Amino acid sequence: MKNDAPDQVEAWLLSLLKSEAWSNSNEQISVVRSRTWLSKLEDQSTLFPLLQPNAKSYDLYLNSVSRGIGKNATLHLERAEEAMKILQYRLSSDAPSTILPTTESFNYVLRAYTRCRNDKSIADKVMGLVRDMEKIQKENTLNEVKRMRGNNKDDWKMNVSPNTKTYVMAMDAWIIKAGVKATKWRSEQLARNNQLKQRGMPNDSENDTNNKKDDGTKEMEFAKSILVYIQALEKVGLADVRASVVGYNTLLSGYVRLANELRPDIPLLCEQLLNEMMDANDEDSNTYPDVTSFNAVIKAWGKTKRKNSAARCEYWLRKMIAENQPNSRSSRYGGDDEQVMRIAQPNTKTYNLVMDAWLQMDEPDAARVQDLLLEMKYSDIVSPDTESYSKVIRAWLKDELHTGGHVGVPGSSVEKAWEWLKELMHLEGSGGVGSPAPELFTTILKTAARSEGRGDNLLAVAQSAFFAKRNQSRFDVDSIDFVFLLEVGMKVLRGQERDQFLLDLLKQSSKDGLLSKRFVKEAVSGPKDEEWPEEERQRIAQMLFGEELSIPSSWSRNVQDNARPCVDDVMIAYFE
Numbered sequence: 056m057k058n059d060a061p062d063q064v065e066a067w068l069l070s071l072l073k074s075e076a077w078s079n080s081n082e083q084i085s086v087v088r089s090r091t092w093l094s095k096l097e098d099q100s101t102l103f104p105l106l107q108p109n110a111k112s113y114d115l116y117l118n119s120v121s122r123g124i125g126k127n128a129t130l131h132l133e134r135a136e137e138a139m140k141i142l143q144y145r146l147s148s149d150a151p152s153t154i155l156p157t158t159e160s161f162n163y164v165l166r167a168y169t170r171c172r173n174d175k176s177i178a179d180k181v182m183g184l185v186r187d188m189e190k191i192q193k194e195n196t197l198n199e200v201k202r203m204r205g206n207n208k209d210d211w212k213m214n215v216s217p218n219t220k221t222y223v224m225a226m227d228a229w230i231i232k233a234g235v236k237a238t239k240w241r242s243e244q245l246a247r248n249n250q251l252k253q254r255g256m257p258n259d260s261e262n263d264t265n266n267k268k269d270d271g272t273k274e275m276e277f278a279k280s281i282l283v284y285i286q287a288l289e290k291v292g293l294a295d296v297r298a299s300v301v302g303y304n305t306l307l308s309g310y311v312r313l314a315n316e317l318r319p320d321i322p323l324l325c326e327q328l329l330n331e332m333m334d335a336n337d338e339d340s341n342t343y344p345d346v347t348s349f350n351a352v353i354k355a356w357g358k359t360k361r362k363n364s365a366a367r368c369e370y371w372l373r374k375m376i377a378e379n380q381p382n383s384r385s386s387r388y389g390g391d392d393e394q395v396m397r398i399a400q401p402n403t404k405t406y407n408l409v410m411d412a413w414l415q416m417d418e419p420d421a422a423r424v425q426d427l428l429l430e431m432k433y434s435d436i437v438s439p440d441t442e443s444y445s446k447v448i449r450a451w452l453k454d455e456l457h458t459g460g461h462v463g464v465p466g467s468s469v470e471k472a473w474e475w476l477k478e479l480m481h482l483e484g485s486g487g488v489g490s491p492a493p494e495l496f497t498t499i500l501k502t503a504a505r506s507e508g509r510g511d512n513l514l515a516v517a518q519s520a521f522f523a524k525r526n527q528s529r530f531d532v533d534s535i536d537f538v539f540l541l542e543v544g545m546k547v548l549r550g551q552e553r554d555q556f557l558l559d560l561l562k563q564s565s566k567d568g569l570l571s572k573r574f575v576k577e578a579v580s581g582p583k584d585e586e587w588p589e590e591e592r593q594r595i596a597q598m599l600f601g602e603e604l605s606i607p608s609s610w611s612r613n614v615q616d617n618a619r620p621c622v623d624d625v626m627i628a629y630f631e
Contacts, residue, residue: 081124086134089119109153110160113141117163123170132174135167139180155211158218158295161188165224175235178274181228185217192216218295222285223302229278230309233271237313240270244317271313278309299341300348303332307351314358322355322367333398346399349375350408357412365412365420372409375401403437406430410446414453421447421454421468425475441489444479448472448495452502459507466508466516472499473516480527496524500539509547517543534571534614537564541574545582554598561599565610575606575620576627596625 093108093116120134142164145156165184168177195212251257282303288296307325314321329352332344349371356367378398410427413420428447431439454460455468476495482488503517521540525532537560544556557578564570579596581587587595600606604622611619 081122083125085122085124086119089116107151107153110145110155110157113145113154114157114160114163117141117160117167121163121167121170123166128171128173131167131170135164135171135177138164138167152211155214157211157214158188158216158221161215162218162220162224165221165228169224169227169231172231173235175232178228178232178277181225185221185225188215188217188221216295219285219297219299219302222281222296223305226278226281226302226305226309229274229281230305230312233274233278233309234312235271236269236274237271237315237318241315241317270318275306275309275313278306282306297341298339300332300343300345303328303342303344304347304351307348307355311351311355311358314355316358316360319359319361322352322359322364325352325355344399346375346402346405349399349401350405353405353408353412357408357415360415360417362416365409365416365423368409368412372401372405375399375405400436403431403440403443406437406439407442407446410443410450414446414450418457419450419453421450421471424450425471428475439488441479441483441491444475444482444488445492445495448475448479449498451475452498455502455506466503466506466510466513469499469503469506469508469516470512472502473520476520476523480523490529493524493530496520496530497533497536497539500536500543504539504542511547514543514547532567532569534564534569534574534618537569538571538573538577541577542582545577546584554595557595557599565607568609568612569614570606570610570620571614571618572620572624573618575624579625600625 093112117138120138123131125131142156142160144150145154145160161184165181168181168184171177191212192215195209195215198209198212282298285296285302286298289298307328310321310325310328314325329344329348332342332348335342353368353371356364356371375398379400406427410424413423413427425447428439428443431437431443449472451468451472455466455472458468459465460467460469476491476499479488479491479495483490499520500517503513503520506513517540521532521536524530524536541557541560544560545553548556561570561578564574578599579592581592581595596604604625606620606622606625608619
C-alpha cells in the first residue's frame with residue numbers, strides 16, 4: 056500500500072509557507088491569497104487530522120488582514136470584523152487547543168480596528184478587547200495554584216497579557232474617536248461663526264466653554280490616562296509594558312488631529328508634552344523625543360494659523376538645528392564619552408511643515424518659504440523633495456494674488472513660481488525627486504489669468520506652463536487649461552495678434568476634443584475688464600465658428616456632457 060504521509064506533510068508545509076509569504080506582502084490581493092491558503096490548511100485538516108492549522112497559521116492571516124492595505128474605509132472595517140470573528144472562534148470551547156490565541160493574536164485584531172481611521176465606534180471595541188486580555192491575565196495569575204497541582208488546561212493563558220503595543224493601540228483608538236469628533240466640531244463651529252458674522256453679532260467661540268463639549272478633548276484625556284497607566288505599570292516592574300517615545304508620539308499625533316484655527320491651546324499642550332519628554336532622566340532615555348515628536352509640535356502650530364504660528368514653527372526648527380551643534384546643551388555624555396542627543400536632527404518633513412506654516416499665513420511670506428528651500432538645497436543633512444518645491448511654487452502664486460507680484464510688479468511672482476517648477480521638472484528628469492503634481496501646471500495658468508499683470512512675460516509663462524504640461528510631463532492638458540490660457544492671451548494681446556491667438560487655440564482645443572462651453576463663452580464675450588460691443592462679439596464668433604456658427608460635436612468629444620458647447624452658448628455670449 057502506498058504511503059501518502061510524505062505528500063500530505065509536504066502539502067501542509069507548502070500551504071503554511073505560502074500563507075506566510077502572502078501575510079507579509081504589500082499587494083492588494085495579499086489578504087485574499089492569505090485567506091485562500093489558510094482555507095487550504097483547514098480543508099487538509101478535515102482529511103488528515105494530524106495536519107491541521109496551528110496558532111501561527113491563524114496569526115499569519117490576522118497579520119495580513121490587519122495591515123491596512125488600501126484606502127477603502129468600508130473594507131478596513133469588514134476586515135477588522137472578520138479578524139474579530141476569527142479571534143472569537145479561537146477562544147471558543149469548540150476550538151482545538153493548538154490554535155488558542157496569544158498576545159500577538161489579540162494585537163493583530165486591535166491593529167485591524169485602528170486601521171479604521173474615521174470610525175469613532177472602534178474605541179469601545181478596542182477597549183473591550185484590552186479588558187478581555189487583562190481578564191485573561193488576571194485569571195492566569197489566579198490559576199497558578201492549579202498549575203502547581205498538575206492542571207495544565209489553562210496554560211495558554213500564560214501567553215496572553217497586554218503589552219506596550221496593546222496599550223498604545225488603545226490610545227490610538229481613543230485618538231481616532233477624538234479626531235472624528237474634532238473634525239465635526241470644527242465644521243459646526245465655523246458654520247456657526249459664519250452665521251454670527253452675517254448677522255453682525257459678536258463671536259466669542261474661543262472663550263465659550265459650552266462650545267467645547269464635543270471637540271474630542273474628553274477622548275484625548277482617556278488616551279493620556281492610558282499613557283499614565285503605562286508609566287505606572289512600568290514602575291511596578293511589569294516587563295512587557297514600558298513607556299516609550301512611541302506612546303508619547305501617539306499622544307502627540309492625537310493633539311495634532313485636534314489642532315485647528317479654533318483651538319490655539321493645542322500647540323501649547325504639545326509643547327508641554329515635548330518638554331516632558333526632553334526633561335526625562337537618563338534612566339528614561341527611551342522616552343527622549345525623536346524627529347516625529349518635534350514634527351508633531353510644529354504641525355500643531357501650523358494648523359492653528361495664528362499670527363505667531365509660523366514664527367513658532369521656525370523656533371522649533373532652529374532649536375533642533377542649534378542643539379545638534381557640537382557641545383550644545385542638549386548633548387550628554389555617557390560612558391567612554393558617547394554622545395547622547397536629547398533633540399533630534401530635523402528632516403525634510405520638518406522643513407516642509409515650517410514652509411507650510413509660512414504658506415498658510417493670511418499674508419504668506421513667499422520669500423521665507425523660498426529661503427527654507429534654499430537652506431535645504433545647501434544642507435548636508437536634508438534634501439528637498441517634490442513637496443518642498445510644490446510649497447515654494449504655491450507660495451509665489453499666493454503672493455501674486457495677495458500682493459500683486461514680487462516687490463509690487465504684477466506677474467513677477469508667477470514667473471518665480473514657473474522657474475521653480477522648471478527646476479522641479481529638471482530634477483525629475485535626472486531622477487532627483489518625484490514627479491510634480493498636474494495641479495501645479497494648472498494653478499500657474501489660473502494664477503496668470505487672475506493676475507493684474509498685462510505684460511508679454513505673463514503670456515510667455517502661461518504658454519510655457521501649458522506646453523510643458525502637454526509635452527514634457529506625463530500628464531495631459533484638460534479643458535480648463537485651455538480656458539485659463541485663453542484668459543491670459545485675451546487680456547495681454549490686442550488686434551490681429553489676439554485674433555490669431557484665438558484661432559490657434561481654438562484649433563488646438565478642437566483637435567484635442569477639449570473645446571468647452573466656458574471656452575466658447577469667454578472667447579466670444581471678450582476679456583472681463585473690457586466692454587466689447589455686440590458687433591465685436593459677432594465678428595469674433597463668426598471668425599471662430601463661421602457665419603453659420605457651427606460647432607461640431609467632435610470638438611468636445613473629451614469633455615463631460617454638461618460642459619460641451621452648443622450654438623446657444625455663442626448666442627448667449629452676444630448679449631451678456
